[in-house]
Amino acid sequence: MPNKKKMPNKKKSIFFFGNGKAEGNAQMRELLGGKGAGLHEMTRIGVPVPPGFTISTEVCSYFYAHRRRYPTGLETNVAAGLARIGKILGRRFGDTDNPLLVSVRSGARESMPGMMDTVLNLGLNDRTVSGLTRRANNARFAFDSYRRFVQMYADVVLGIKAKDKIESDPLEAIFERKKKARGVRFDTELSAADLEDLVVAYKDEIKARLGKEFPDDPMDQLWGAIGAVFDSWNNDRAIAYRELYGIPHNWGTAVNVQAMVFGNLGDNCATGVAFTRDPASGEKHFYGEFLTNAQGEDVVAGIRTPRPIGELGQVVPTAARELQRICGLLERHYRDMQDIEFTIEDGKLWMLQTRTGKRTGFAAVRIAVDMVGERIISKNEGLIRIEPDQLNQLLRPIFDQQTKEKAHKQGNLLGKGLPAGPGAATGRVVFYADDAVEWKKRGERVVLCRIETSPDDIRGMDAAQGVLTARGGMTSHAALVARQMGKVCVAGCEVLQIDYAARILKVDQAELKEGDWISIDGSTGEVFKGEIQTLPSEVLQVLVAGSLDPKKSRIYQHFAKLMKWADAVRTLGVRTNADQPDQAAIAKAFGSEGIGLCRTEHMFFQGDRIQAVREMILADDETGRRRALAKLLPMQKQDFKGILDIMGSLPVTIRTLDPPLHEFLPKSDDEVVELAQVMGVPVEVLRNKVNVLQEFNPMLGHRGCRLGISYPEITEMQAQAIFEAACELRREGKNPFPEVMIPLVSSRQELHEQRTIVERIAKETQKSYGVKVRYLVGTMIELPRACMVADEIAEEAEFFSFGTNDLTQTCLGLSRDDAGKFLPSYVLQGLLPADPFVSIDQDGVGALMRIAVTKGRKRRKRLEMGICGEHGGDPKSVEFCHDIGLDYVSCSPYRVAVAKLAAAQAALRKKH
Ligand code: ADP
């Protein structure tokens, strides 16, 4: 029956490459897959590649759309392709005298390393193996190839695999038994006869398991392998990988059928992998490994310990030189670092794969900067190539790689959580924040291990080397604070069972007590028991600690160069969220252009201030409140002075009190009783106050400017602290620039009332000090209503700062603290494109922002606009902010570099 949905006749289904000519090229990744496109391109530019052909990804789509059938004509085309390969090499597929052997290789558009399957040495059977023996005059080689083929084919095509975790791979077990029986360790030590025995044993085992013979006819073998490669597109591993990396399921894979070249013919043969530059450090040297007398995946599979590529010249000098030359050629051709696979057969080099190599953040920066220096790419290309998030790696302390490997080998890995705060931390286990502080005072390094963290834990988190939580996502409290602090953090490591009462942490059989050593890698999410040495980041040593001479740090120099280029092209400003002078200092060291958010309440938790805050909250009337506020005034003033001083004449945006008051009160009854004693108030009074302040929805409750409206004296005190600090600095001849920011405003009138207070205090304070201070009064835009009436609000505001965290909560109608139950699965199912707390929801929240920008600027042309939500450090959100015309983004101090690079990329992309 004729098939209506045939492949369009004009469409080619297979593409040939060989002998210096290719029907495809590097641009055809979609059709040929990445591996195929690379093989065609290499052939085209004269690199030695064994001839072959690529069956396109369209055939894969057809295969799935037609219940695993192939388009008509494919069979003929494949046969023609085989004949063409054979002609070039003077061999024939299935020939008993001089057989052509091929590999059947998968290859998707994006490389999915290790996810799909490959079969080597296809075309062997009991007759062709004799031909191969005679031609090579080498029985050992022929049976080594045969044994590999049967083993791989059984695994990939026939599905002969271990039944469960306990059973070992059935053919691998036979292989191991054979080596043991012969008293040898390596495959290379087995004789031709041994290998022949293995082929027989394998086939027997296969027959016993499947009830049928191993396919003998090379053509049957080939179609079995092609089908298996297409099928492997939908194996569990591949599906999971695509989900993780957002690769569409409908892309499909291509199949490459390629003449075999043999690295297992003897000692002047080898196979290997290499990178044109070091993928870890980025250093410009050839980096790779090889094995002599080996094939295919032996190098990566760890069958024998591979040798460093530098030694290849000792084995096959000509081929080694040729490899160097070709790698240089490929790198210049692709204008990027390449990851290549090669095989050397009888001293002759063959290239089997090239692709742009994956690299660490260190390598990404170094390679980009070096390639600009070598005039391979332009500065702008260099900037565009680096994932902004990768810069984080340059700032984190790191584990000594060798020690970590050792820990793996010793079975010290406890589990894996989310890599929430990149870097390495090692220390003693503590379970409570105050213990962390206490232990640190004694000179101990600690890792704070919690089921989850809360604002009370901030000081403990600060004291700890790192933070580990059993619950929570990338935007959980622990993760958020860790990022701002630049703290190493692994969040949501669910295998951890933490028993606070017993002060132990359990994973299966392993048990760690308080004080035991633990190590967490916040770049990978790994959690180890025991101590692992860390090294501090060089960039931080130069910029923050000042303990390293910039001239002595290559990494710093590369980083600094990149930042200079980024600064030159970006138009978006980058500020920092910082609550304390030390954070401000770090921000400044990173070249932050101001403070975009200083949260005054974070200062309330420090030292004995919380006492005065609680007195204020508990006061019965305004007089009582003012008395307590008077105690807070000098402390707030000192803090503001510190930050304003450090930032020089750069703007410092200070937000007036925002959180609901109950957050400052004790939580458990024990604490209430204790506090009542300390403060000399009846327990009942305190308990009552705590109850009165409870809210059903604190996020939407009595907070933000609503506090300042109920208790104007709070705003007054804060304004006074700000302006006294600024005036004192002014008197010292400095030029501070505070921006007073009113939170959670939804109407013009609210802002008007608060602004009136601030302006009055500003005037009075300046007068009494006899100085003038430059300042602005503005508002956060974090409620949908504020966006809709932004034109009216702009009449009262000199600046807008988008509080995208609250704006996301209120726009989507979801509470971040409760979203953990469903948000991750929403993202997984594609109901939302990404976690809206990580990356701005551009269609919803972003649309509101656009309205606010347009309305605000219509009323006040030079309205300053920025964003101070956590999104300010997310590269995609930064690009969005650039596109809608904001003046700046503000992010945590350690993300300044990321935001700057993202801003530069946004400027470059918009130009194109
Ligand atoms: P992967 O994508 O998993 O790397 P490949 O298709 O690249 O799978 O093949 C696996 C291994 O087999 C690689 O080391 C490759 O170099 C080797 N190989 C593939 N085809 C051939 C061939 N025609 N001749 C020799 N070795 C080959």
Ligand code: MG
């Ligand atoms: Mg490969």
Ligand code: MG
């Ligand atoms: Mg807010």
